[in-house]
Amino acid sequence: MFIQVDRATKRYKSGDVETIGIQQATLELAKGDIGVILGPSGSGKSTLLNMIGGIDRVDSGKIIINGINICAMHEKELTEYRRKQVGFIFQAYHLISHLTVQENIEMISQISENPLPMDHVLSAVGLTDKANRFPRELSGGEQQRVAIARSVIKNPQVLLCDEITGALDYASSIQVLEMIQEINRTYGTTVLLITHNQAIAAMANNVYQFRSGEVTEVRTNSQPVDARGIVW
Amino acid sequence: MVLNNAVWRTIKEQKGQYVGLILIIILACFGFVSFGMLGTNLQTVCDAYAKQTVQEDLQFETMQSLGDLRAIGDAVHATIEESRSYDEVFEGRTLRVFSENHSVNRPALLEGTPLSDGHILIDPQYAKSNTLRIGDPLTVAGKHFEIAGFVALADYTYITKNASDLINDSKSFGVAVITRNDFSANVQADSIRYVVKFLDGSKDVFTQGALLKKYLREHRIGIDYANWSYALNNARINTPVLKTKSVKAFSAVMPIMLLLASCVMIGLIVRRLIKTQAGQIGTLYALGYRKSELIRHYLRYPLVISVVGAVVGTILGIWVYPTLLIYYLAYFPMPIESATLVPGIIAWGLILPFMLLIPFSFFVIWNILKSSPISLMRGEMSVRKPSWLERSLKLGKVSFSLKFMLREQLRSLPQLFFLMVAIAFVTVFLNVGMIIKHSFDALASEGIKSTFDYQYEYLFKQPIQSPVPSGTEPLDVVFVQSDQNKQQQIELIGIQERSSFIHLLDGEGNPLDVDHQDAVILSKSLVKSLHADVGSFITFTETNVTDKSFTLKVTAITTSPTGAQVFVPLATLNQIVGLPFGSYAVLISNYGNVPVSKDQRYTMRSLHESSGNMQNMLQQVMAAVYVMMFVSILIALVLIYVIASITVQENQAQISLMKVFGYRMHEIKSMILNPSGVGVVLGYMLGIPVTLYVTQGVYQQIMDSMNLTMSIQVNGWYFLVGFVLVYGTFECSKLMCISRISRVSMSETLMVGRE
Numbered sequence: 008m009f010i011q012v013d014r015a016t017k018r019y020k021s022g023d024v025e026t027i028g029i030q031q032a033t034l035e036l037a038k039g040d041i042g043v044i045l046g047p048s049g050s051g052k053s054t055l056l057n058m059i060g061g062i063d064r065v066d067s068g069k070i071i072i073n074g075i076n077i078c079a080m081h082e083k084e085l086t087e088y089r090r091k092q093v094g095f096i097f098q099a100y101h102l103i104s105h106l107t108v109q110e111n112i113e114m115i116s117q118i119s120e121n122p123l124p125m126d127h128v129l130s131a132v133g134l135t136d137k138a139n140r141f142p143r144e145l146s147g148g149e150q151q152r153v154a155i156a157r158s159v160i161k162n163p164q165v166l167l168c169d170e171i172t173g174a175l176d177y178a179s180s181i182q183v184l185e186m187i188q189e190i191n192r193t194y195g196t197t198v199l200l201i202t203h204n205q206a207i208a209a210m211a212n213n214v215y216q217f218r219s220g221e222v223t224e225v226r227t228n229s230q231p232v233d234a235r236g237i238v239w
Numbered sequence: 240m241v242l243n244n245a246v247w248r249t250i251k252e253q254k255g256q257y258v259g260l261i262l263i264i265i266l267a268c269f270g271f272v273s274f275g276m277l278g279t280n281l282q283t284v285c286d287a288y289a290k291q292t293v294q295e296d297l298q299f300e301t302m303q304s305l306g307d308l309r310a311i312g313d314a315v316h317a318t319i320e321e322s323r324s325y326d327e328v329f330e331g332r333t334l335r336v337f338s339e340n341h342s343v344n345r346p347a348l349l350e351g352t353p354l355s356d357g358h359i360l361i362d363p364q365y366a367k368s369n370t371l372r373i374g375d376p377l378t379v380a381g382k383h384f385e386i387a388g389f390v391a392l393a394d395y396t397y398i399t400k401n402a403s404d405l406i407n408d409s410k411s412f413g414v415a416v417i418t419r420n421d422f423s424a425n426v427q428a429d430s431i432r433y434v435v436k437f438l439d440g441s442k443d444v445f446t447q448g449a450l451l452k453k454y455l456r457e458h459r460i461g462i463d464y465a466n467w468s469y470a471l472n473n474a475r476i477n478t479p480v481l482k483t484k485s486v487k488a489f490s491a492v493m494p495i496m497l498l499l500a501s502c503v504m505i506g507l508i509v510r511r512l513i514k515t516q517a518g519q520i521g522t523l524y525a526l527g528y529r530k531s532e533l534i535r536h537y538l539r540y541p542l543v544i545s546v547v548g549a550v551v552g553t554i555l556g557i558w559v560y561p562t563l564l565i566y567y568l569a570y571f572p573m574p575i576e577s578a579t580l581v582p583g584i585i586a587w588g589l590i591l592p593f594m595l596l597i598p599f600s601f602f603v604i605w606n607i608l609k610s611s612p613i614s615l616m617r618g619e620m621s622v623r624k625p626s627w628l629e630r631s632l633k634l635g636k637v638s639f640s641l642k643f644m645l646r647e648q649l650r651s652l653p654q655l656f657f658l659m660v661a662i663a664f665v666t667v668f669l670n671v672g673m674i675i676k677h678s679f680d681a682l683a684s685e686g687i688k689s690t691f692d693y694q695y696e697y698l699f700k701q702p703i704q705s706p707v708p709s710g711t712e713p714l715d716v717v718f719v720q721s722d723q724n725k726q727q728q729i730e731l732i733g734i735q736e737r738s739s740f741i742h743l744l745d746g747e748g749n750p751l752d753v754d755h756q757d758a759v760i761l762s763k764s765l766v767k768s769l770h771a772d773v774g775s776f777i778t779f780t781e782t783n784v785t786d787k788s789f790t791l792k793v794t795a796i797t798t799s800p801t802g803a804q805v806f807v808p809l810a811t812l813n814q815i816v817g818l819p820f821g822s823y824a825v826l827i828s829n830y831g832n833v834p835v836s837k838d839q840r841y842t843m844r845s846l847h848e849s850s851g852n853m854q855n856m857l858q859q860v861m862a863a864v865y866v867m868m869f870v871s872i873l874i875a876l877v878l879i880y881v882i883a884s885i886t887v888q889e890n891q892a893q894i895s896l897m898k899v900f901g902y903r904m905h906e907i908k909s910m911i912l913n914p915s916g917v918g919v920v921l922g923y924m925l926g927i928p929v930t931l932y933v934t935q936g937v938y939q940q941i942m943d944s945m946n947l948t949m950s951i952q953v954n955g956w957y958f959l960v961g962f963v964l965v966y967g968t969f970e971c972s973k974l975m976c977i978s979r980i981s982r983v984s985m986s987e988t989l990m991v992g993r994e
Binding site: 062063090093103104117118141 | 624625629630633634638639640642643646647649650892893896897898899900901902903904906985986
């Protein structure tokens with residue numbers, strides 16, 4: 008398995024109050040597959056994604072990516088892991104407002120060992136003609152496409168997508184999902200996508216149902232559907 | 240308001256920034272209060288001293304006694320007193336002993352017992368430098384005296400051996416006073432001086448002085464008087480007054496500049512604070528909070544900073560100013576009963592930060608809170624439109640890091656501008672002292688030396704016509720006033736043609752000579768004060784003896800470092816003042832043993848001694864320069880650190896994102912903090928011409944007060960060292976910010992903006 012999460016637990020403490028982030032969460036995803044984590048708000052989906060992405064640490068349990076336990080890594084190794092293997096896409100885009108579209112993407116290509124060609128990526132996300140625009144001058148869907156391009160340009164082994172359609176209308180959402188699927192197919196990128204939209208689960212190989220920090224159900228789709236066929 | 244609980248929490252959280260700002264305000268209030276009270280106290284001390292001692296308006300010397308002083312005084316409405324002096328020289332030291340005055344320039348006892356026969360009072364600087372204590376014996380003219388105490392003499396408030404000396408070495412020269420009985424019984428006076436206090440307050444001293452001279456001439460009393468010197472032109476008397484003025488000016492300008500810098504920084508901090516809390520503010524607005532309530536809340540930040548800064552700074556100022564006063568009075572011995580608190584200055588010290596910070600902060604807060612609750616809640620304030628400059632900048636080929644840095648600077652141009660101005664200000668403060676010190680060095684070691692290329696001056700009591708001894712050159716000096724500037728005392732110097740000892744140069748560095756009888760070479764310092772140039776006609780009046788007026792045509796201007804001087808051939812000068820051909824009153828030479836009659840000689844002056852005094856002065860200047868450098872580096876550190884920490888806070892989201900994307904710590908540090916380096920470099924570059932301009936102005940003022948001419952001498956190394964210091968400070972402030980960057984969480988920031 009490319010991604011293995013083994014009984015990962017994370018608790019947050021604020022004063023005397025302890026909150027459970029995730030509880031004994033376990034999941035597996037094969038290389039080149041798309042996984043969707045479903046669950047209501049506050050169920051711990053993003054916490055798990057952050058741990059798989061190496062931006063947060065588990066209290067107990069293991070997270071093994073491509074055979075390496077990232078929980079045993081120290082800060083510098085985690086930085087290198089994120090730098091070389093992980094691509095992130097967020098619901099809130101997190102684009103840098105004073106950098107142009109191309110510069111936002113360049114922000115990642117310049118630290119990547121083997122980045123994809125800029126023209127190729129810009130064309131893939133349909134933003135070639137808007138390369139010199141600033142994020143403020145783009146629609147929500149376009150901004151999300153910049154965020155996707157930014158994550159994809161480094162050609163990561165794993166792409167982590169956190170509620171990427173949450174702020175988009177239906178048409179833009181489908182466009183973005185199509186793009187994710189295209190990347191997965193073209194580059195063999197393993198994709199883990201979290202959403203509270205049940206319909207999106209149809210495009211995944213594996214679906215993980217999350218509730219109160221635990222994986223309560225795992226489903227496998229033998230025939231994942233095309234993103235353009237998803238309706239909600 | 241519960242909201243106000245957040246004030247202390249925020250300040251505690253961002254203590255680095257707030258402590259930095261408080262430090263700047265403390266410095267400003269401290270400077271304002273301590274130097275303000277120092278200036279006022281010095282002024283009070285000078286005024287009280289002038290009154291207590293009946294400080295002279297005028298003094299002059301004669302070869303013979305004037306006779307009935309009361310009659311002369313009654314005729315010209317003045318009190319006139321004879322003052323005799325004698326130089327006791329031993330082991331290279333000179334103690335100038337005066338007879339005790341009773342009407343004008345009364346000695347002021349600083350410590351010890353009043354003067355009586357057999358006792359001597361000496362100046363405290365000389366006593367300290369030569370480890371003399373009250374009760375010690377001292378021999379003057381072969382008679383033993385006991386030191387009864389320390390004294391201040393009104394015409395030697397600034398104690399220099401010669402009236403034209405810039406500074407004194409208290410180890411080698413001091414003043415003392417003995418009773419008139421002791422003086423007449425034991426000492427043969429070197430000179431007879433008359434000190435005059437005019438009583439008619441409705442006329443200026445120059446007019447009254449002219450009337451006195453007229454009276455003396457008309458009545459043919461003591462026609463050989465010399466060194467006619469008004470207190471207003473006498474550096475021994477007016478130096479403390481000039482210093483007081485400069486202290487007062489410093490106490491006003493410097494703190495205000497620091498407070499203005501604080502205003503801008505407070506504005507930046509409050510603006511950033513409101514931006515980060517925009518959502519909360521919008522919600523409070525929507526829930527019914529009034530704008531005035533929110534403004535009052537955010538004004539608490541500058542209020543807290545102002546209260547702490549103003550109170551601590553003012554207390555420090557009150558605590559330190561007596562020490563500063565004692566330090567100053569060590570150079571200008573004057574009696575002082577106690578340092579007086581000046582309520583007005585204390586009140587201003589406490590109020591000033593509020594007066595500047597609160598209105599400025601109010602404007603910033605009010606301007607931001609103009610936005611609607613909805614736009615505040617949506618965070619529209621933080622999403623700003625790219626400026627035309629950002630849009631038009633095409634950065635296709637350059638590296639991403641450079642693009643990022645350029646974009647960062649363009650995004651926050653006001654911040655960049657402020658940083659540049661702040662660094663320029665620090666650059667000026669850092670370098671001005673060093674350049675002035677270097678210029679003085681050059682003036683002392685090369686400038687004056689290369690112009691007046693001799694070691695000794697032999698001054699005669701009267702102009703003589705004796706043959707000139709070999710290895711010497713004759714000259715004469717008369718004091719004149721011009722019609723253009725009657726307050727300025729000018730030296731009209733008659734020198735020998737093709738002088739071996741006086742080398743004057745024009746602006747291009749070509750030698751100038753008084754090679755024809757109409758040659759009139761004007762010093763550069765006079766060009767400005769007399770509004771004259773080559774070809775100008777200037778009418779002078781001889782002020783010492785004759786009050787005769789004459790007009791000279793300027794034939795050349797010298798840029799050599801001379802004083803307020805006009806050079807003419809010696810023969811021409813003799814002709815002007817009506818002296819026989821071949822007369823001279825001064826001999827200049829490199830020999831210290833020129834055979835001149837002791838009866839004719841008034842004094843001998845060593846230029847080497849003056850140069851030594853200048854070196855002593857430079858050492859004192861260096862101490863002040865180092866203090867200035869330390870303070871400027873401290874200010875730079877605080878300013879850069881506050882700006883850097885604001886930058887880190889403003890870029891928290893980007894830092895977090897960079898961490899998530901796998902940027903290494905050193906890459907983040909360099910991308911976020913290095914852009915400010917542009918402001919530091921540009922600010923320093925901007926500061927260089929400003930420094931030169933300010934230094935030229937300050938130096939010119941000093942030169943004017945010393946009646947000297949010489950441009951500032953710039954040493955590029957000082958600017959390089961200054962740059963290393965400023966850039967080093969920038970690197971230090973970056974180091975101080977590293978922990979802030981490390982603390983930026985990846986997951987927390989990424990939560991922002993999620994639905």
